[in-house]
Every structure is written in structure tokens, then in C-alpha cells.
Amino acid sequence: MTRADGRAADELRQVRITRNYLKYAEGSALIEVGDTKVICAATIEDKVPPFLKGTGEGWVSAEYSLLPRSTQTRNIREAARGKVTGRTHEIQRLIGRALRSVIDLKALGEKTIWLDCDVVQADGGTRTAAITGSFVALVDAVNSIWGSNPKPFPVKDFLAAVSVGILPGGVALDLCYSEDSTAIVDMNLVMTGSGQFVEVQGTGEKGVFTQTQLNEMLTVGAQGINALLDIQKETLGQLSWKVGREG
């Protein structure tokens, strides 16, 4: 199988994560996956949504947005429309859910961590890049309030996400925009550092898929996740030792 940009079927695009990209946020990262670029900012807020008040538990919530010219044709700002689109809602719910799966919300206490994922350039895979980049911002934000606290660090495991799909030529990892447009099946995988699934979302709008194809996608996806976890660890350096460990 030959891909437009010469990659192998199971090869990620070049990934770069710039830690502490922003001056004011408690944690932040610019993640670049090929031409896809997402700014991820983590904010710690000393309150929780109404349903958690008084429970002693915290929350993690995400917001996602495309800059108007992150895309080939300008997309109208949601602030100008006066409402958030269905696609955005779906993506921000996914990001929040994914990150909550590796956070000990009780240990966090009654705080909310907001993850703002703003897409500067969109060339496919923005939601998975947002999850992978947000994880780095989240670790820094938690560290900013945890300091040398000897209790177990509230981030329990690593977390990364990747897309994988079935192109006319077969299963392919990390689809860029032009591939995504022609994919028969599109799947997003979110997995932990210990190799377990957090989300498996496979959709066959242009076709359907068999159990065999599903398994092939899961195998190729898990490989991509492993490569992303390595990049996260390298980016976080020494801090990566705190994840999943006592303080």
C-alpha cells in the first residue's frame, strides 16, 4: 500500500510536542502531528460542577475549537453562530471522558481541570492529537498543585490517542485529511500506558467492516499508541516518573 506522503501503512506522521507553550496556563502544550497543530491548555479551577458539590471529588472537562482558518475553507466561528456545533460537542465530550479515565478524581479533591484544545491547523486527526497533547498539559497542571505531596500522584497512567482507518488500499494508521475524506471506515482509539482500551470508536459511514478488519485496526492502532507514549515520556522528562506512582 502506497500513501500520498510516502508513509508505510502503520507509520505515524512526524509528532512534536512543545511543553509549556503558553505563559499563563497551569499546564500547556503545542502538539504537531504532521501539519495538524493543536494548542492544549490546562487550567485548574477551585470549583466543581453542581452535581459534585460537597462530594470531595474533582472533575476534568474539555473544550475544543477550530480557528476559522485552521481549515482549507474558512469555517464560521461558533461564537458568531451563537452555538456550538454537534461535531464540537461530540469531540469535547470524548476528550474530557478520555482524560478522566486516568485521573484519580477523589485524590484531586473539589477542583475542575479545564482542557482547552484550540486547533491552529487541521490536517486530520485533530481530536486524537488533542487528547495526546492534553495529557502532557494535564500532568504539568496537576504537578503545579501537587508539588512534593507524598501521596500517590493523581494521574494514574499515561494516555494517548490515534486514528486508524480502512482506506481503499487497506488499513492505515494516523490518517491525514485527504486520506480521511476517502476512508471507508474511520476509527479513533484511546489507550492507556498499560495497553488497555479507554475508547474504541469505529464508524463505517461509507461502508461496513468485519470482525477481522476490526482486529487489524486495533493491532495497528496499538502500535501507534506505543510510539506516542514514548514521545510523551520524552517530553515530560523527569516528571513522567510521577505518573502512576507515589509522590
Added chain:
Amino acid sequence: MTRADGRAADELRQVRITRNYLKYAEGSALIEVGDTKVICAATIEDKVPPFLKGTGEGWVSAEYSLLPRSTQTRNIREAARGKVTGRTHEIQRLIGRALRSVIDLKALGEKTIWLDCDVVQADGGTRTAAITGSFVALVDAVNSIWGSNPKPFPVKDFLAAVSVGILPGGVALDLCYSEDSTAIVDMNLVMTGSGQFVEVQGTGEKGVFTQTQLNEMLTVGAQGINALLDIQKETLGQLSWKVGREG
């Protein structure tokens, strides 16, 4: 494994589909899955969204809503809030996408089929019930405009959906609300009459899952889908012969 209502782990609740439940719609069904009740109405509109104008292709779109007292505590009407929640957006996008996978949009021509799924009573599995019930409404609606047209009927295959999850006691089919609240993993499956996947959405907010567990859920889910397909066929009677066949 013992379930609250005495069902076996791989057993569906009682399912009943009342065809042509509404007087005015081109197709309609009331689907009852245990205490979950959803009214599905199909409307045919002689126009398409802007991105399809002039292409000769049609579209299928869905809307989903909970009646305020479909739930244990009253939920605020989205019309009163002035906006649709993220959960609703996600569900209606799923329903639309699922039904489009079995429709030949070119054969349909420049028409939109709207599927309105209104939940009268919600006891878990409303989105999957909505897909299964909407399929019946859709077939009737397409038949209302297709008549004795000799060309292949635009509904290419059967389609049903079911939930399956991992409860503290193990994998279970068709979760009711009280089970859903305690599930570690929640998965929604949409499959065709020919046994292929259209959507696989597994989410582990309260925990993560392994490949083995994923496979077990897929097996149990496929069984549930088969039972639902039989009920759809029985409900549609003779009309079920048109699905996937020449006119």
C-alpha cells in the same frame, strides 16, 4: 451472573414494535424495549442540505429528544434552555450516520428523510432502541414514495443496534438504566442484516478494558442484534422482502 430483573447475561428485554403508530408521518413506529419507549417518525422532505444541492443525492438526518418526564427526575426541555445538549447532539449524529449506511442515497434522489426519535420513557438503551425503531419507520417511508418502482429498493440491508456492557458481574446484553449506572464499560453496537459492523462505540469511563473483554462484548452483542433483526422482519411482514432486493 444474576441480573436485577432475572434475565440471563445475554438476554434482551422484551421488545415490541408498533408499526404506523402515528397518523400523519410517512413512516412511524413505537418501539418498546422493556420500560424504554421511543416514538420514531420518518418524514420525507423534497430538499437536501446545501452541500448536496444539485448532486442528485439524498440525505438521512435524525433528531432525538427526551420528554421531560421520560426520566426519573424531570429533565429541562432543550427548547426552554434554548439549546441542544452535547449528549443529544452526539446521539442524533449517531442515529443519522447509522441509517445512512444502509440507504442508497443516489437512488433516493434529492430528498431528505428526517427521523424524529422522541423518548417517552427512558430505562436505558434509548439510542439503540431509536436506531432499531427508526429502521422500521424508514422502510415504510421509503416504500411510501417507491411504490412499485422496479428499480432496487433504496434500503440495502437491515440495521439494528444494541447496548452491551461490563457490569461488576461480567459482560451483559441490553443494559437497563440501573445497570447502565454501575457499568464499568458501556458499548453500543450497530450492525447490518449481513452481520457487519456499522458502529462500534466502547467507552470505559469507570474503568478500562482488554482486547479479550472487547471480543466477548462483540460476541454477545451480535447475538442480541440477530434477535432484533428477527423482530424487525416480523413487524415489517411482507415489506421486509423489499429490503436489499430489486423492486
Added chain:
Amino acid sequence: MTRADGRAADELRQVRITRNYLKYAEGSALIEVGDTKVICAATIEDKVPPFLKGTGEGWVSAEYSLLPRSTQTRNIREAARGKVTGRTHEIQRLIGRALRSVIDLKALGEKTIWLDCDVVQADGGTRTAAITGSFVALVDAVNSIWGSNPKPFPVKDFLAAVSVGILPGGVALDLCYSEDSTAIVDMNLVMTGSGQFVEVQGTGEKGVFTQTQLNEMLTVGAQGINALLDIQKETLGQLSWKVGREG
């Protein structure tokens, strides 16, 4: 005068009220008036609107909505529009006002009773059906919190509503949709069990009317109300004895 469906000028359509139609609501009813079908749900909430806080008085509020395919052509969901139409506002204000007239709000205490009226099928007279059906749901909801309380039951009197109009052929009771479209004058009456008026709303958009015609409409309307009161009493059975009496 001959009517499309063969009824006499002063004859109601067939009316059926299914009590406790919903599983979770504190009171509920499905009312069917000919092909018009409305689900009425009563919810008791332990708070009141800001203007009543600390007064010891309760409130009754209503919301009304048409399901998209309750009507001949699909009507756009108000949640999708992002706002409630003027017609809906007017109807829900009418329903709330009507039911408040027979409730002892002081005896109720600082609680709000919400009445959700969702029209499943609309063939004329949905607002009056909503009032008549909501009354039944309201009595059950009040009973659910009143139990064997020996104080006077807070529902002070029965309440029903009916439409009456001037058709080209003369005054007619309980207009169905096709009659409503051609009516010269349209009037909605809300009356109590003791035969007094709560609301008289007569509108002559396609014509005007004289005092004599007004009186004729009031007479025919009062007859229809009496028939509806009988059906409510039969539906409520023994519970109907509590209305307007000491506990």
C-alpha cells in the same frame, strides 16, 4: 348542520383518558380526543420561582410542545430553532393559569407542580385537551404528597376545557383540525366543576361575532365541559372524592 365526521353540532369527539401513563412521573395521563393525543405529566419540585421564595406559597407551571410529526407536515423542533414560538408561549401560559385557578397554593406550600404537555398527535383542540388531561395528572401528583393528610385537599374543584367555534354552518363544539382551519370564530373555554368560568377566549380572525353568537357558544361549550368532567371523574375513580373536600 352536517359535520365532516358525522357528529352533531354539540357533540364531542370520543374522549379517552389513560391514567398513570408514565412510570416515573408523580402523576400522568394520556388524553385522546378523537385523533388528538396528548401526554400530560405532573412533576413535583421542592422549590418555587424567585418571586415566591419565603412566602410559604406554591406554584403551578406548564410547558407544551408538539412532537415534530404530530402534525400533517413536520414542524421544526423548538430545541433546534433555539427558541420557543409565540404560539407555544401563549398555550403554556394558558394551561398554567387555568390549573392554578383550582389549586390552593398556600395549602400546597413552597412546591412547584410542573405540567408537561407533549402532543403526540394534533388534530385540533390540543390546548384544551392538555388542560383536561393535566387536571387528572395534577390530582394524582397532589395525592402522592398529600396521602392521608386530614386537611382539605389542595385541589379545590374540577377543571376542564373545550373549544367551540363558528363554522360556516353555525356554532360547533370541539373542532377538529379541518374544521378549525375554516372556522370564522374560535373560542376556548375553561370551566370549573361548579360551572364557573376560568377563561373565555374568543377570537374572530376571519370574521367578527355578535353578543348573541357569543352566548350560543357559551351554552354549547358548557355542555361539552360537563361531559368532560364526567369522564375525568370516572377516570379518577375513588380519588375524585378528594377534590374540593376535607382529607
Added chain:
Amino acid sequence: MTRADGRAADELRQVRITRNYLKYAEGSALIEVGDTKVICAATIEDKVPPFLKGTGEGWVSAEYSLLPRSTQTRNIREAARGKVTGRTHEIQRLIGRALRSVIDLKALGEKTIWLDCDVVQADGGTRTAAITGSFVALVDAVNSIWGSNPKPFPVKDFLAAVSVGILPGGVALDLCYSEDSTAIVDMNLVMTGSGQFVEVQGTGEKGVFTQTQLNEMLTVGAQGINALLDIQKETLGQLSWKVGREG
């Protein structure tokens, strides 16, 4: 019966109509009924709502708004809330419907007449003052496009509105704000120059009313309407001759 301001039970407050109050509108009036002051502006627009396109018929539509300090305590601007309240919707629908009843919409042709009723000061009876004042603005607006056209003038009859209610002391005409707050029954009447009813809206939120009381209110109301019709005719001067007559 003694009223707060010394009026007789069947006496209007002082009414003054200033014709052509605004420089730019096609027709306009400032109506003062005691301390209630409403600016009524009529605009002629060369298009109609979608449901009338191509029918050759025109439309009359009204909008109503309270200035923030027209009332005793400041009311929040609907533009700031982002939505129109239910009360406003109900009032503007009433004004539009009332004025349409005396306009020959076919003779008007495909034009919309907008009536903007802005309440500068609110001391009860703003909706009826808005109708009575808007009628004057409407006649001027129609005259501005009709000129010396020999066909029948499209305003077919005079139209005025008044409130009447049951106070603790008995039936009273034209309630001011302090009376309105204590009224047991509140009724708005809209009548034509020929003494026929266009709207009868009686509401008993604080009590109920009998047929006898209804008749008494109708009699007193009709008297008030007659006095208002005289003031309209005087205000319109010579132009009042065109109403209901050939050009």
C-alpha cells in the same frame, strides 16, 4: 363603588392621541390613557411572510415592548436577555390579530404593515392602548400608499380595545395598574366600529366568574369602546371618512 382616582365604575381615564408623533414612520401615534403612554408606529414593507408569497395578499404584524423604566421597578431589556418573554409574545400576537380583522388583506396586496408598540410608561392597559393607538397609525400608513385610489379603502371598519375587570368592589372599566393587581377577573375586549366582537379574553386567575358577571363586563366594556371610537374619529379628522368606504 369608589375608585382610587375617583372615577366612576364605567368611566375611562383621560385619553389623548397625538397623531404623526414620529417623523419617519408611514403612520404613528402617541396614545396616552391616564399615565399609560404608548408610541405606535406603522411601517409598510414591500414583502410578506413566506406563507403568503405569491398569493397576492398582504399581512399585518405587531411588535410590543416595554421600555426598561416604563414600570415601577426596572424590567430587563429583552434584547439583553436574548429572548422575548411569553407575555410579550402573547400581546404582540393579540395586537396583530386584532388589526388584521379590519384590514382587507387582498386589497392591500403583497405588503406587510408592521405595528411597533413601545410602552414609554405603563400604568395598566398597555395592550389595549396599543391596539387603539395602532389603529390610528395604521389608517395613516394605509392612506400614505392609497392616496386617491378610487377602490374601497382597505381599512374596513374602526377598531378599539379596552380592559374591564371585576374588582373587590364590582365591575370596573379601564383598570389602572394598582386596580389590575387586585382584580379578581381581568378581561380585554376588542370591538369594531359596528359593535361586533373581535376578541373577548376573560381570565380569572384570582377567582372565577359567572355568566351574569361576564355579561356585565361586556356591557360596560362596550360603552368604553364607544368612547374610544369617538376619540379616534376626532383624531383622524377628515381621514376617518375613508374607513369602510369606497375611495
Added chain:
Amino acid sequence: MTRADGRAADELRQVRITRNYLKYAEGSALIEVGDTKVICAATIEDKVPPFLKGTGEGWVSAEYSLLPRSTQTRNIREAARGKVTGRTHEIQRLIGRALRSVIDLKALGEKTIWLDCDVVQADGGTRTAAITGSFVALVDAVNSIWGSNPKPFPVKDFLAAVSVGILPGGVALDLCYSEDSTAIVDMNLVMTGSGQFVEVQGTGEKGVFTQTQLNEMLTVGAQGINALLDIQKETLGQLSWKVGREG
């Protein structure tokens, strides 16, 4: 330079301020500048925006709106659009900021003064008329709560505003609508009784301007301000002595 209405280049239109124009507001004024007419109402509210709670300081906030037929062609009500336009936002921010500059917010204490500026007729210069008229309403409102308090009156200085522009024929004071439409440069000036600037807003959408032209506009504007200050003082009569003085 000859102006359409015969004024000299540095001449104001006729200005009239009617104090206490409204019955309920704590302070109010109708200001007429030629055909421009604005109702200004001041309301005192016993709370402050969140960012001032507990600081002991007060706030002044303004809202501005055009009546639909204040303009040559009807402008759509912002309540109907569901949102406030950018132009309105800009104007109400300007009015609030301007009036805050002459109020001692600490002396006011934790109160908000709302200024509602409703334009009845718009013939150019509505925002500057709103500021000049609101100042009068503000003084009366502050006086209503200050009474004979011996501390310094919280209104520290007089404040007025005027427009000045560069027309094809040269610099001109107080532009009416037709002049405004052809102006090359448009400037709004807000100045205090002691001759200092509060706001200088010069905009050259149809052209640019030099330092010399800017100075000429400032000189002519200051003259206009002086004339307006005299009218304010005359309107306020004895009360004008309190401004900027001990109680």
C-alpha cells in the same frame, strides 16, 4: 461653509432637555437635539456586578436602544434578533464609561446606577445626546438617595458630549444624519465641566486626517460642549449647585 439647515459650521442644533420625563424612574430626561430625541432614565439598584461585591464601591452601567421607527427605514428590534448588535454594544460601553468618569464610585457605595437610553427619533448624534441627557437623569437619581447628606455629592463634575466632523466643506459641529452620511471624518468628544477630555474618538473611514484637522475639530467641539453645559445647568436649576460640591 453652508449647511443644509442653514447653521454655521460651529453651531449646535436647537437643544431641549425635559427633566423628570418619566413617572417611575429615580431620574429621567427627554433630550431633543434638533430632530434627535432620546429618553434617558436612571435607575438605582442595590447591588453591584460580581467583580465589585464586597469592595464598598458602586458602578454605573448604560443600555442603549433604537426604537424600530426611530430611523428612516425600520430597523429590526434586537429582542427579535435575539442579540445586541456590535454598534449598540460599542455605544452603551461608551455611555457607561463616560458617566463613570464624573462619579465618585466609592462615595456611591455598593449600588449600580443604570442609564437606559432609548432613541425615539434618530437624526444623527444619538450617542452624544444620550450622554448629555443621561447626565441630567443621573444627577436627579443620585440626589434621590443623597438628600441632605452633608458629605461631598458623588457627582464630581459636569459632563457633556458632542459630535464634530470633517464634511466636504470643512469642519462642522453637531452633525445631523444627512451630514453624518457624507462626513470624511467623524469625531465624538466627551468633556467635563472643567474643560478636560474624557473621550476623544475620531474615525476616518472615508478618509484620513492630519494633526491640524484634529486640532480644529477639538476647538470647535469644546465650544459646543460649553453650550451644552449651560443648558444642563439651566435644566437642573438649583440642583446644579450640588455637582462637585460638599453637601
Added chain:
Amino acid sequence: MTRADGRAADELRQVRITRNYLKYAEGSALIEVGDTKVICAATIEDKVPPFLKGTGEGWVSAEYSLLPRSTQTRNIREAARGKVTGRTHEIQRLIGRALRSVIDLKALGEKTIWLDCDVVQADGGTRTAAITGSFVALVDAVNSIWGSNPKPFPVKDFLAAVSVGILPGGVALDLCYSEDSTAIVDMNLVMTGSGQFVEVQGTGEKGVFTQTQLNEMLTVGAQGINALLDIQKETLGQLSWKVGREG
């Protein structure tokens, strides 16, 4: 006068403009002024707002937004609020107006150029940075459609903007956020390459200012503008020769 960051009173922060920062936009720039960072994207659209249809003239319009963590404390996304704040409206109107002043809208033809200004980091002066950076994006965007067209290039002159204010220590150029918070007077200047004013906006919310102080601010501001114009020219390189010249 000593400034927090050691700058002289009339010294700009370090300014860097990265041309063609985005892959898809017709023109784009990242402008950095000290820690303030704004992404400016220019989009060319083949249509104009309704009021220009058929006139043959084009338009320039701007949108401005703060990323949630561009600021010290997270600011709520306008898309989540469902509306654009007054501050944003004011800023985007200013940016659009400023850029229109140097564009020959007739030469442009019926096209709209959108300028999207997204603030990645906000340390004061974001609106003036947005104007200065947008000018660069605009020139590239116009060039992308103008090519080697021999007619005069539609960008008629250079354009830059800067802030200047009165701090407790005196007049200072290019205020950073901490200075801005304590400024007595805040002024934004927009000037052309030929040294003329496009906008002069001086505001004294914490104090007032004299003519002498105004002149001092204008002098210091003009110096800052000259430095910015040099940076723009350097950034645009050869393309800067087209501005204001025949093709």
C-alpha cells in the same frame, strides 16, 4: 520614568512578525509584541454583505477572539456563552474599519476579505497588534488574487497601530498588561504610511486629560507607528513595493 521591563517611555516592546504562519489561508501572520501573540489570517470570499450586492464594491471585515488561556485567568469561550461580548464587538469593528481605510474597495470588486485575529497570548495591546499583523496578512491575500495585474494595487497605503497611555509616571508607549491596568488614560492610534490618522481613541476612565497631554501622546504614538511600519516593510520584503503603487 522607569518602566517595569526597563523600557524607555517611548520604546516599543520587541516586535516580530512571522509571515505565512498558516498553511491554508490566503494570507497570514503571527505577530508577537513582547509576550502578546496574535495569529492573523486573511480569507478571500467571493461574496459581499447584502448592502453591497450589485454595487461592484468589496468589503473588509474582521473577527477577534481570545483563546481561553491567552489571559492570566481563564476566560470563558464566547461560543460557550452563546454570544460575543461587547469588548469583542468593539475591537472587531475597529480592526475592520482601520483596514478598510487603506483598501480601494472598488478596485477589489465584489469580494470580502475576512481578517481573523486570534489571540494566543494577551499581555496588553492585542487590538493594535491585531491591526498591525492583519495588514501583513491582507497584503499577501490581495496579492494572491492580484498577481501581475497592471492596475494599481488595491492596498493604497501602509497601516499600523499602537497604544500609548498616561501612567502615574507620565506618557508611555506600547503598554503591557500590568501598565494598562494602572493607566490613567489609554489611547489607541491607527496611522497610515503617509503619517495621517485613521483612528484616535483616547479614553480616561481613571482620570481626564488636557489638550497638552493629548498632544504628547500623539507625538510619542507617531514614533511608535514609524517603527512598526519599518518592521512591516521588512517582513513583506519585495511585496512592500506594491503597496500604494501601480502593478
